[in-house]
Amino acid sequence: MDIPVQIAIRLKPPSIADSLQCIFSNPVTQIVITESGQTFHVNRALPGDCTQAHLFNSFMIPQVNCFLDGCDTSVVVFGQSKSGKTYTLFGPGFECIHSECDQGIVPRFLTEIFHRLGQMPEREYILHITWMQVVNNNIFDVLGAGLVKCSNVEEAFQYLQLGWRQRCLGNNHTFFTVSMEQKWVGTNGVLNHRMSTASFCDLAAYPEPGLFALENIIKELIAGNPPKQINYDRCILTAMLRDSFGGRAFTWVIGCISTEPDDYQDTLKILNLCLCCRGIKNFVTVNLFADNNTPVYTDKMPTDNAFNLQFATTQWIKLVSNAEGLFNKILQSKSLSEADMNQVTEWLFLKAECDECLNNDMTADNKESSTKQGLPRIAEDTEPSEPSESDVESDSEDSDSETLFQDKLEKLMEYFREKNDQLFADRCEEYLNHIDSDDITISETSGSQSLPIMTSQSNSGRRRTIQPGESISGAQLELLRKVAAKAISPESQKIIIESHKKDIDPEPKLIERELLKMIDSPKTNEICKKYKITKEKYTQKQILARKLSKEISSSQTQLKELINMCIAKQRLIDDLSRTISYNSRNKLYSEKNESHYIDQDTLKEIKRHEINLKTYKKQIEQIKRQIKKDEKRKNTLDVELLKDKLKLDELSESSVDVKDKKSNSIKHFTHRITQLDSILKEKTNDLVNLELSKEKELMLRKEIKNLRKTRECLHEQRCSLGHKRKMYKSLSDSEERKLLECEEAIEAIDTAIEYKNNLICGKSPSASLSDSQDNKDNRSRGEQMLMARLDKLSHDEMKTLLYRYFQKVVDLRSACAALEAGAAAAADEASAWRARAAHAWRLAQRARSFAHHRFLDGGNAERALSFGMTTDSETSDDAMRLVDRVRQLARYPPAPVIPSQNLRQLMPATNLPVAKVTKEKNKLVIVQQDKKN
Numbered sequence: 001m002d003i004p005v006q007i008a009i010r011l012k013p014p015s016i017a018d019s020l021q022c023i024f025s026n027p028v029t030q031i032v033i034t035e036s037g038q039t040f041h042v043n044r045a046l047p048g049d050c051t052q053a054h055l056f057n058s059f060m061i062p063q064v065n066c067f068l069d070g071c072d073t074s075v076v077v078f079g080q081s082k083s084g085k086t087y088t089l090f091g092p093g094f095e096c097i098h099s100e101c102d103q104g105i106v107p108r109f110l111t112e113i114f115h116r117l118g119q120m121p122e123r124e125y126i127l128h129i130t131w132m133q134v135v136n137n138n139i140f141d142v143l144g145a146g147l148v149k150c151s152n153v154e155e156a157f158q159y160l161q162l163g164w165r166q167r168c169l170g171n172n173h174t175f176f177t178v179s180m181e182q183k184w185v186g187t188n189g190v191l192n193h194r195m196s197t198a199s200f201c202d203l204a205a206y207p208e209p210g211l212f213a214l215e216n217i218i219k220e221l222i223a224g225n226p227p228k229q230i231n232y233d234r235c236i237l238t239a240m241l242r243d244s245f246g247g248r249a250f251t252w253v254i255g256c257i258s259t260e261p262d263d264y265q266d267t268l269k270i271l272n273l274c275l276c277c278r279g280i281k282n283f284v285t286v287n288l289f290a291d292n293n294t295p296v297y298t299d300k301m302p303t304d305n306a307f308n309l310q311f312a313t314t315q316w317i318k319l320v321s322n323a324e325g326l327f328n329k330i331l332q333s334k335s336l337s338e339a340d341m342n343q344v345t346e347w348l349f350l351k352a353e354c355d356e357c358l359n360n361d362m363t364a365d366n367k368e369s370s371t372k373q374g375l376p377r378i379a380e381d382t383e384p385s386e387p388s389e390s391d392v393e394s395d396s397e398d399s400d401s402e403t404l405f406q407d408k409l410e411k412l413m414e415y416f417r418e419k420n421d422q423l424f425a426d427r428c429e430e431y432l433n434h435i436d437s438d439d440i441t442i443s444e445t446s447g448s449q450s451l452p453i454m455t456s457q458s459n460s461g462r463r464r465t466i467q468p469g470e471s472i473s474g475a476q477l478e479l480l481r482k483v484a485a486k487a488i489s490p491e492s493q494k495i496i497i498e499s500h501k502k503d504i505d506p507e508p509k510l511i512e513r514e515l516l517k518m519i520d521s522p523k524t525n526e527i528c529k530k531y532k533i534t535k536e537k538y539t540q541k542q543i544l545a546r547k548l549s550k551e552i553s554s555s556q557t558q559l560k561e562l563i564n565m566c567i568a569k570q571r572l573i574d575d576l577s578r579t580i581s582y583n584s585r586n587k588l589y590s591e592k593n594e595s596h597y598i599d600q601d602t603l604k605e606i607k608r609h610e611i612n613l614k615t616y617k618k619q620i621e622q623i624k625r626q627i628k629k630d631e632k633r634k635n636t637l638d639v640e641l642l643k644d645k646l647k648l649d650e651l652s653e654s655s656v657d658v659k660d661k662k663s664n665s666i667k668h669f670t671h672r673i674t675q676l677d678s679i680l681k682e683k684t685n686d687l688v689n690l691e692l693s694k695e696k697e698l699m700l701r702k703e704i705k706n707l708r709k710t711r712e713c714l715h716e717q718r719c720s721l722g723h724k725r726k727m728y729k730s731l732s733d734s735e736e737r738k739l740l741e742c743e744e745a746i747e748a749i750d751t752a753i754e755y756k757n758n759l760i761c762g763k764s765p766s767a768s769l770s771d772s773q774d775n776k777d778n779r780s781r782g783e784q785m786l787m788a789r790l791d792k793l794s795h796d797e798m799k800t801l802l803y804r805y806f807q808k809v810v811d812l813r814s815a816c817a818a819l820e821a822g823a824a825a826a827a828d829e830a831s832a833w834r835a836r837a838a839h840a841w842r843l844a845q846r847a848r849s850f851a852h853h854r855f856l857d858g859g860n861a862e863r864a865l866s867f868g869m870t871t872d873s874e875t876s877d878d879a880m881r882l883v884d885r886v887r888q889l890a891r892y893p894p895a896p897v898i899p900s901q902n903l904r905q906l907m908p909a910t911n912l913p914v915a916k917v918t919k920e921k922n923k924l925v926i927v928q929q930d931k932k933n
């Protein structure tokens with residue numbers, strides 16, 4: 001039958017707890033969802049905290065059944081480096097320190113196979129394992145011995161330990177293979193001879209070249225190319241995976257993915273590759289040998305009677321032991337009436353007696369038949385043998401020899417079979433509804449109760465001897481069919497479709513996280529509360545749904561067990577009827593009484609088993625009802641969950657609206673507050689400045705007041721000195737200096753007062769006092785340097801310097817005053833002399849004219865003058881003094897001129913505003929005047 005490759009996704013637990021996750025899985029809806037909302041529908045979306053046991057139980061049991069039925073199986077693990085591929089297949093290792101719980105798929109598979117074989121003592125088997133690695137397209141045999149035979153689980157684990165130590169580490173492919181040949185005689189007396197291979201492949205991570213080749217083959221297969229036309233021999237990896245992809249194996253692909261945001265791109269690649277594999281369909285068949293289904297004994301051969309009896313006994317023992325187990329359970333449950341209990345106890349007692357007898361017989365028989373039972377290995381690829389004609393003949397003879405009782409029994413058996421089949425089919429349907437799969441198609445032959453018959457035209461003719469599978473154990477065969485026909489329950493489909501349509505994030509964690517992110521405003525408390533309550537309800541319902549699904553699955557396993565029992569019972573009845581027919585056929589050879597006795601016994605047994613069957617049926621009915629109830633409950637819960645999800649969405653939307661509005665108003669208010677804050681700051685600054693300026697003004701006014709007082713004192717001093725000078729016409733040197741000092745100090749005080757007044761009036765004093773640009777430009781370089789130095793002086797240095805300059809100015813002024821007085825005196829003297837000279841000149845003129853008249857010969861002026869002098873001695877003396885004085889004055893240099901520039905530098909280097917200071921009553925009025933005016 002065509003079975004698509006099945007996909008399971010396992011998330012690697014995050015390395016750091018609470019770290020960010022970009023991939024989530026929903027095991028309920030079997031969806032893997034990315035952070036961006038992309039969804040991947042898979043066959044098994046394993047939970048993040050999936051244990052090794054859960055992983056194995058969730059999909060490996062059908063593989064074990066298939067393998068035991070004679071089908072090839074395969075598990076291929078994809079994943080990026082360190083994503084847990086090896087951990088999934090093998091576990092953390094095989095040393096003593098590692099717990100059994102951590103064992104991966106391979107050790108669990110081996111344990112399960114040997115356990116199941118132990119429960120089927122009739123089966124003969126040979127089991128081999130191989131462990132290969134593909135390193136750089138070269139095969140490396142890890143165990144070093146090719147096929148290694150394992151007789152029991154302990155041996156298998158020894159090889160696992162050995163291989164684990166010897167394997168190559170690094171980015172390579174690992175193949176672990178278990179192959180098994182089995183033989184057993186079925187209940188119908190025919191031989192079952194099967195061969196199956198289970199391969200486990202741990203693929204390397206990208207970028208391994210073989211992986212790209214495999215990727216291409218997968219693409220070709222999903223494009224619809226028949227496997228026959230695909231070249232699998234392009235590399236060793238693809239050759240080894242021939243059966244897994246497009247071959248005859250029942251394949252599960254496991255994608256091991258990391259949830260960490262850093263690995264997001266790699267994870268998407270692996271997810272997409274896994275999904276591609278889903279489109280591949282493998283043709284899964286039971287691998288039979290040529291001698292399969294051949295009768296091991298014939299009724300006609302009396303020599304084989306012993307074998308038949310022995311076979312019947314074996315089956316009998318098995319069935320009775322089954323029944324014994326069931327009876328024990330029923331006894332423990334105490335659900336029967338006392339009479340029934342006694343009957344069951346009696347049955348058990350009788351059984352114990354039979355066991356004793358049979359054991360004695362068996363030991364005797366074994367001695368004889370031990371050589372017969374050993375089955376030699378059977379070669380593969382042999383032609384199937386046709387049923388012999390004698391078989392057909394014997395069948396017609398059988399029908400003739402049937403008794404009335406047998407007819408009745410046959411009818412009953414037919415009725416039972418029909419009922420049983422119907423019941424089984426119903427159960428299977430229910431079970432299949434539980435398993436999710438949407439794209440599995442069953443080949444035409446799967447509609448009947450037999451496995452597909454592989455014809456010579458079949459495309460995968462590895463073993464051409466496949467026979468009708470009527471001899472395959474029904475229950476085990478059904479498991480294979482279940483997997484092939486599994487489908488998603490309509491409710492789950494609804495949820496998936498709805499969530500897909502509305503793009504709902506089915507992962508509650510994601511919704512929760514997003515909502516919690518959004519809802520942070522304190523005023524959205526109500527919505528938060530509602531959301532929390534709904535979320536709690538949702539979680540509770542989820543837990544309930546999980547519980548229910550668990551209950552359902554446990555009920556289903558119970559049901560499966562019961563179905564198995566029914567099958568066993570059916571077989572028992574079959575066997576019994578066959579034994580009866582056999583006995584009736586042998587009536588001719590045996591005594592009547594004896595046979596009657598056996599028949600009676602057998603009848604009793606049949607009746608008992610029929611009663612048991614009825615009780616089992618009742619139990620099945622009960623369980624069915626319970627399952628239906630549970631399913632209904634589950635469905636209502638699913639619907640409620642959906643409603644809750646919608647409600648959560650609505651809540652999240654409304655919370656987003658409220659949040660938006662809130663954030664807008666908060667923004668507005670924040671903006672307003674910022675504005676008001678800046679205004680407040682400005683006002684505060686203004687106020688502070690105002691207060692400061694007021695304080696400053698007060699200070700300045702005080703200073704001005706003090707300065708005025710000082711000025712008044714100085715003025716008084718100056719006035720008294722001036723008055724004294726007027727009175728006495730002259731002052732002593734010290735008094736003169738004092739006067740000058742007073743004048744200079746008054747001038748300085750006036751400037752200071754004006755400066756402070758400017759400050760009070762808000763005029764920038766610096767504008768008037770500071771160095772203007774013009775001044776700066778006009779200055780020579782030397783002056784500029786001097787000014788630069790002055791700027792660097794400290795306050796004390798400046799004070800000392802000013803005081804010195806003040807002294808110098810006073811000195812200069814006193815010198816000036818002395819010079820001016822000297823110049824005035826000289827000017828007076830000069831005018832006096834000039835008047836004298838004029839008088840003398842007049843006298844001289846008079847004398848000259850007198851002389852001219854008296855002395856005709858005249859003489860020169862000097863002579864006349866000297867004559868005049870001699871005649872007027874006073875006048876000649878004056879003239880002589882005048883000449884000396886003129887000579888003296890001529891010898892003196894002119895009065896010193898103080899360069900106005902130098903004087904200006906003594907003042908602060910400014911253009912001082914010209915101010916007129918007048919005194920009105922008690923006030924000193926200072927009026928600033930324009931310089932030009």
Ligand SMILES: Nc1ncnc2c1ncn2[C@@H]1O[C@H](COP(=O)(O)OP(=O)(O)OP(=O)(O)O)[C@@H](O)[C@H]1O
Pocket residue numbers: 011012013079080081082083084085086087088092170171204205256
């Ligand atoms: N599900 C898990 N639970 C606990 N531990 C895990 C799980 N998955 C992986 N690990 C740990 O992560 C580590 C890496 O895992 P592992 O070696 O199986 O990765 P890998 O994919 O096989 O790596 P490589 O590609 O290198 O072969 C191991 O220590 C393993 O024990």
